[in-house]
Amino acid sequence: MDGTLLVNCALSALGGFLSYRMIKEFIPIFLQRGMHGNDQCKVSNDKVPEPLGVVTAAVYLIIMFLFIPFPFFQWTTSEIDKFPHEKFLAFLSGLISVCTAILLGFGDDVLDLRWRHKLMFPTLSSLPVLMVYYVTNRSTSVIVPKYFHFLLGQQIDIGPLYYIYMGMMVVFCTNAINILAGINGLEAGQSVVIAISVAIFNIVQLIRLESQDWYHYLSLYFLLPFIATTVVLFYFNWYPARVFVGDTFCYWSGMTLAVVCILGHFSKTMALFLVPQVFNFLYSIPQLFHLVPCPRHRLPKFDPKTNTVGMSMSVFKSRELKPLGQFCLAVFQTFGLLHRREFERDGEMWTEVNNLTLINLCLKLFGSMHERSLTILLLSIQAFCSCVAFFIRFYMASLVYDVVH
Amino acid sequence: MDGTLLVNCALSALGGFLSYRMIKEFIPIFLQRGMHGNDQCKVSNDKVPEPLGVVTAAVYLIIMFLFIPFPFFQWTTSEIDKFPHEKFLAFLSGLISVCTAILLGFGDDVLDLRWRHKLMFPTLSSLPVLMVYYVTNRSTSVIVPKYFHFLLGQQIDIGPLYYIYMGMMVVFCTNAINILAGINGLEAGQSVVIAISVAIFNIVQLIRLESQDWYHYLSLYFLLPFIATTVVLFYFNWYPARVFVGDTFCYWSGMTLAVVCILGHFSKTMALFLVPQVFNFLYSIPQLFHLVPCPRHRLPKFDPKTNTVGMSMSVFKSRELKPLGQFCLAVFQTFGLLHRREFERDGEMWTEVNNLTLINLCLKLFGSMHERSLTILLLSIQAFCSCVAFFIRFYMASLVYDVVH
Ligand SMILES: [Mg+2]
Ligand SMILES: [Mg+2]
Numbered sequence: 001m002d003g004t005l006l007v008n009c010a011l012s013a014l015g016g017f018l019s020y021r022m023i024k025e026f027i028p029i030f031l032q033r034g035m036h037g038n039d040q041c042k043v044s045n046d047k048v049p050e051p052l053g054v055v056t057a058a059v060y061l062i063i064m065f066l067f068i069p070f071p072f073f074q075w076t077t078s079e080i081d082k083f084p085h086e087k088f089l090a091f092l093s094g095l096i097s098v099c100t101a102i103l104l105g106f107g108d109d110v111l112d113l114r115w116r117h118k119l120m121f122p123t124l125s126s127l128p129v130l131m132v133y134y135v136t137n138r139s140t141s142v143i144v145p146k147y148f149h150f151l152l153g154q155q156i157d158i159g160p161l162y163y164i165y166m167g168m169m170v171v172f173c174t175n176a177i178n179i180l181a182g183i184n185g186l187e188a189g190q191s192v193v194i195a196i197s198v199a200i201f202n203i204v205q206l207i208r209l210e211s212q213d214w215y216h217y218l219s220l221y222f223l224l225p226f227i228a229t230t231v232v233l234f235y236f237n238w239y240p241a242r243v244f245v246g247d248t249f250c251y252w253s254g255m256t257l258a259v260v261c262i263l264g265h266f267s268k269t270m271a272l273f274l275v276p277q278v279f280n281f282l283y284s285i286p287q288l289f290h291l292v293p294c295p296r297h298r299l300p301k302f303d304p305k306t307n308t309v310g311m312s313m314s315v316f317k318s319r320e321l322k323p324l325g326q327f328c329l330a331v332f333q334t335f336g337l338l339h340r341r342e343f344e345r346d347g348e349m350w351t352e353v354n355n356l357t358l359i360n361l362c363l364k365l366f367g368s369m370h371e372r373s374l375t376i377l378l379l380s381i382q383a384f385c386s387c388v389a390f391f392i393r394f395y396m397a398s399l400v401y402d403v404v405h
Numbered sequence: 406m407d408g409t410l411l412v413n414c415a416l417s418a419l420g421g422f423l424s425y426r427m428i429k430e431f432i433p434i435f436l437q438r439g440m441h442g443n444d445q446c447k448v449s450n451d452k453v454p455e456p457l458g459v460v461t462a463a464v465y466l467i468i469m470f471l472f473i474p475f476p477f478f479q480w481t482t483s484e485i486d487k488f489p490h491e492k493f494l495a496f497l498s499g500l501i502s503v504c505t506a507i508l509l510g511f512g513d514d515v516l517d518l519r520w521r522h523k524l525m526f527p528t529l530s531s532l533p534v535l536m537v538y539y540v541t542n543r544s545t546s547v548i549v550p551k552y553f554h555f556l557l558g559q560q561i562d563i564g565p566l567y568y569i570y571m572g573m574m575v576v577f578c579t580n581a582i583n584i585l586a587g588i589n590g591l592e593a594g595q596s597v598v599i600a601i602s603v604a605i606f607n608i609v610q611l612i613r614l615e616s617q618d619w620y621h622y623l624s625l626y627f628l629l630p631f632i633a634t635t636v637v638l639f640y641f642n643w644y645p646a647r648v649f650v651g652d653t654f655c656y657w658s659g660m661t662l663a664v665v666c667i668l669g670h671f672s673k674t675m676a677l678f679l680v681p682q683v684f685n686f687l688y689s690i691p692q693l694f695h696l697v698p699c700p701r702h703r704l705p706k707f708d709p710k711t712n713t714v715g716m717s718m719s720v721f722k723s724r725e726l727k728p729l730g731q732f733c734l735a736v737f738q739t740f741g742l743l744h745r746r747e748f749e750r751d752g753e754m755w756t757e758v759n760n761l762t763l764i765n766l767c768l769k770l771f772g773s774m775h776e777r778s779l780t781i782l783l784l785s786i787q788a789f790c791s792c793v794a795f796f797i798r799f800y801m802a803s804l805v806y807d808v809v810h
Pocket of ligand 1: 108109113247
């Protein structure tokens with residue numbers, strides 16, 4: 001095993017330990033400064049400190065800064081002919097994007113930013129990563145499935161489109177965790193599941209392929225400290241949550257995943273791991289774009305009598321629904337993905353639908369349940385999707401492509 | 406003139422405009438979120454939003470991200486033989502340090518961090534800059550004044566000591582602006598004066614020397630957007646302050662200056678521009694290290710009757726003063742740098758000295774004055790020091806060294 005990776009493991013362990021200590025140290029500080037949220041799915045109304053994600057993110061940055069000198073030392077000594085500038089560039093560009101994502105998230109937690117800020121900032125801050133991709137590996141070719149070779153050849157170069165695709169991947173990832181969120185343990189839990197899946201993928205690739213291993217090392221360098229610090233955060237955020245992770249965590253985590261998949265050249269594989277997030281995003285679109293009325297919060301509804309959470313609803317006058325919204329709801333209903341009830345009140349027809357999130361969909365399909373069970377269910381779905389992703393990546397792909405890397 | 410520099414100027418202008426718009430947009434948001442401070446040198450007790458420095462810092466980052474593609478495009482097209490990785494590395498490493506400094510500052514404003522966090526974080530985040538310095542220019546030699554050539558040779562290599570010196574420079578710069586602060590317009594004003602001085606120095610060097618011009622271009626790339634955004638912040642922070650800049654600004658500004666002088670290889674010249682900050686630090690040491698009792702705030706004292714500010718005092722029992730503190734005070738007194746009064750109360754001897762900051766020293770030397778006059782006085786001192794720095798750098802140096810770059 002590579003010595004630098006060993007150092008990374010050791011520093012990750014240190015990062016986990018530091019996170020534990022720092023979260024404990026900062027919980028009273030957050031409460032004292034009035035930085036706390038309200039847990040809407042609890043009987044008690046205790047203040048929960050938020051965003052503790054910024055503490056683990058800061059620990060993560062410290063660990064990364066402590067780590068850089070080790071690969072750097074390896075590069076300056078072992079690679080005799082010349083210093084591998086591209087590797088150092090890849091590392092620094094990734095770190096910039098992660099750092100700006102943390103800053104954006106913390107700003108959002110403290111100041112509640114507008115959507116245009118939240119979309120523009122990650123797009124811009126991913127530019128260095130894309131430029132490094134351009135310098136180190138200009139391949140923008142997509143391998144064509146073998147059944148279409150007669151039509152398109154072995155691979156087609158989609159050029160600038162590939163950069164647009166990667167840019168959109170960054171913006172999607174940065175927001176993906178943030179929109180599948182809201183119950184204890186979910187944000188940190190899903191990130192841990194995805195990050196561990198990616199790390200396993202990297203290790204498998206390192207064992208299978210000797211040649212292109214640097215990318216997978218780089219990915220592990222970023223992911224292992226992330227996993228170590230986030231597991232600790234997950235522990236504190238687990239039901240009943242003693243801390244909230246905040247937008248800071250969501251942006252940080254999303255950007256870390258985006259950066260490793262772009263610098264590691266496995267953005268398509270990453271998309272497979274993100275199937276629940278993609279589904280949640282597509283399912284949310286009618287509400288995100290206000291085709292269907294969207295209440296301020298779409299969290300599940302807490303029932304203090306049974307101590308369970310159930311679907312939360314969006315209720316509106318039926319005639320207020322736009323045609324396009326009507327169409328989306330009809331599609332969802334056809335596939336059994338929607339709770340819908342029409343009723344009359346004060347001589348007008350009203351419509352009630354569940355809020356369009358994966359969380360509410362689970363509650364529709366499996367009924368009301370305890371909040372902890374809901375988190376476990378959602379994390380199980382995430383883990384199941386990772387298994388399917390591995391199956392598709394390593395087995396199915398060999399049926400469709402001649403060569404699979 | 407270089408086309409990329411022209412683009413940088415245009416983007417800087419855009420940055421100034423955006424800063425103006427964003428500060429106006431965010432002032433009510435900050436007040437609404439309860440992010441405000443108290444102006445202790447005013448009759449009225451209006452809430453002043455703080456830290457608006459984070460808004461201009463975010464605009465700065467956006468401008469920098471928008472800018473990177475331009476030099477990048479120039480590098481990929483004009484330098485035919487190979488892509489200049491070192492230049493890109495220098496750019497990214499600088500941006501990382503600036504970005505982490507902003508994050509640290511914002512964290513400090515929101516959470517009031519401890520000293521150990523504030524010293525450790527910039528030290529670590531400057532590592533990439535030092536590593537890039539190592540890769541691109543391993544020179545750690547110091548040129549020896551010609552009178553000592555017979556003793557030490559033309560230059561001596563101080564090796565690792567040079568990196569320690571640069572690391573200390575980063576930590577000093579990051580905190581230098583923060584400890585010479587507290588009255589309307591001072592933080593932003595001194596940063597503007599220093600940054601403009603450095604930019605003039607860069608331009609003079611670009612005109613004088615054709616060879617090593619890249620470093621000075623890099624420095625200007627970082628400084629011009631900084632000047633443009635900070636001038637706008639200065640305008641809002643000018644007496645009577647409508648916004649406070651916060652620790653965010655101080656760390657951001659200090660780190661930007663540190664980064665350009667290290668990547669630009671003119672850290673010794675930078676030290677000349679920072680003479681007021683260095684003096685203020687040295688003068689503060691007895692209180693910073695608690696050799697002399699240090700009250701929580703060392704701001705000048707506001708007199709509502711005359712609407713002026715005067716020296717603030719530290720009052721303590723004479724026997725509580727440690728011998729080392731006694732010694733420091735005696736030294737300051739010898740040079741006329743101290744107000745000191747001994748008096749008896751309740752049968753014990755008490756000592757009253759002015760708080761040891763450059764601001765209070767000015768008030769001792771020139772008497773109480775209006776807060777705006779005090780800012781103008783301090784900024785004039787800063788500008789005067791810049792003039793002296795130019796004189797030393799370009800005239801005196803030629804007397805001591807044979808070749809001056
Ligand atoms: Mg938010
Ligand atoms: Mg502070």
